[in-house]
Amino acid sequence: MKIFSRFAIFVGLGVLLSGCAASSPTFLNSASLIAGHEASLYWEIFIETLIIFILIIGAFIWIFIRDRDRCGKKIVPPQIYGKLAWAAVPLLAIVLLDGADFVAMARTMFAVAPPAASSQDIQLHVIGHRWWWEFDYKDQNIVTANELHIPVGATVQITLDSVDVIHSFWVPQLTGKTDVIPGQTNHMWITSDQIGEFLGQCTEFCGTEHAMMRIKAVVQSQADFDAWVANQQKPAAQPKTDLEQAGHTTVTTLCASCHSLNPAEPEEKTGPNLTHLFSRSIFAGGTYDLNDANLRSWLKDPQAMKPGNDMGVTLSPAQIDQLAAYLELLK
Numbered sequence: 559m560k561i562f563s564r565f566a567i568f569v570g571l572g573v574l575l576s577g578c579a580a581s582s583p584t585f586l587n588s589a590s591l592i593a594g595h596e597a598s599l600y601w602e603i604f605i606e607t608l609i610i611f612i613l614i615i616g617a618f619i620w621i622f623i624r625d626r627d628r629c630g631k632k633i634v635p636p637q638i639y640g641k642l643a644w645a646a647v648p649l650l651a652i653v654l655l656d657g658a659d660f661v662a663m664a665r666t667m668f669a670v671a672p673p674a675a676s677s678q679d680i681q682l683h684v685i686g687h688r689w690w691w692e693f694d695y696k697d698q699n700i701v702t703a704n705e706l707h708i709p710v711g712a713t714v715q716i717t718l719d720s721v722d723v724i725h726s727f728w729v730p731q732l733t734g735k736t737d738v739i740p741g742q743t744n745h746m747w748i749t750s751d752q753i754g755e756f757l758g759q760c761t762e763f764c765g766t767e768h769a770m771m772r773i774k775a776v777v778q779s780q781a782d783f784d785a786w787v788a789n790q791q792k793p794a795a796q797p798k799t800d801l802e803q804a805g806h807t808t809v810t811t812l813c814a815s816c817h818s819l820n821p822a823e824p825e826e827k828t829g830p831n832l833t834h835l836f837s838r839s840i841f842a843g844g845t846y847d848l849n850d851a852n853l854r855s856w857l858k859d860p861q862a863m864k865p866g867n868d869m870g871v872t873l874s875p876a877q878i879d880q881l882a883a884y885l886e887l888l889k
């Protein structure tokens with residue numbers, strides 16, 4: 559009995575600890591219609607499985623106790639070989655349970671299917687890079703990276719492409735995951751009925767820094783989203799001091815082959831759009847908070863912070879000061 563008691567304790571602790579983080583990026587803590595239906599399906603199957611588990615383990619325990627040797631006397635349990643009921647009842651139970659699971663799954667699939675396209679939908683092109691996400695808002699002429707902004711209650715129609723290897727886009731609290739495959743355009747949709755910030759992750763192993771390819775989805779009121787769009791559509795800030803001017807020159811020369819200062823970024827670049835870099839709270843694939851200290855560390859040695867990334871330039875301390883001064887204007 560000690561074994562079963564310890565097992566029950568471990569199971570209970572696992573359940574309790576799994577729910578400790580209220581903002582945990584799990585579909586069970588849903589913030590959208592899609593994740594809500596997925597969570598309901600999960601709990602239906604989990605409870606069904608738990609009941610079966612308890613019945614089977616309970617039957618085993620009861621049989622072990624009933625048929626144990628007593629005072630050295632060997633107990634011969636009842637023999638049930640050849641009785642049809644012992645095969646028919648489990649078979650019927652399996653058929654009924656599988657049928658119920660099929661109905662629940664089909665109901666969920668229909669519930670989370672993309673709604674009919676509307677002119678009010680936001681059209682978003684998501685492009686996977688090793689190892690960061692590019693977000694291209696086609697109708698708003700905005701290109702940004704890693705930090706996704708959407709208005710609460712809106713339907714966002716997403717097309718997904720990759721420029722290198724297979725990735726997988728997933729913001730668990732908002733939507734299911736969809737693979738991002740080079741040479742194949744996939745589609746999904748996303749929505750949220752709750753204002754807040756929700757974390758996501760690439761969920762298809764895509765190289766050494768796969769775990770550092772993260773997403774932050776910011777769900778805002780319509781007014782806040784409109785203000786964000788208006789700011790993102792503005793041109794990049796112009797330098798005011800000599801230090802900022804030197805940084806601007808470096809960005810438009812040394813950095814221009816990989817980064818753009820055009821909010822619409824008309825041509826594909828290797829690195830993220832920098833037009834409003836400091837309007838974002840994260841960088842380097844959503845791995846680091848975007849602040850002066852982290853930016854300077856990145857400019858000094860990007861490979862130390864994220865080995866294998868495509869940025870391999872060597873900058874002098876003076877260039878780092880110049881770049882930091884200008885980049886921090888880009889809000």
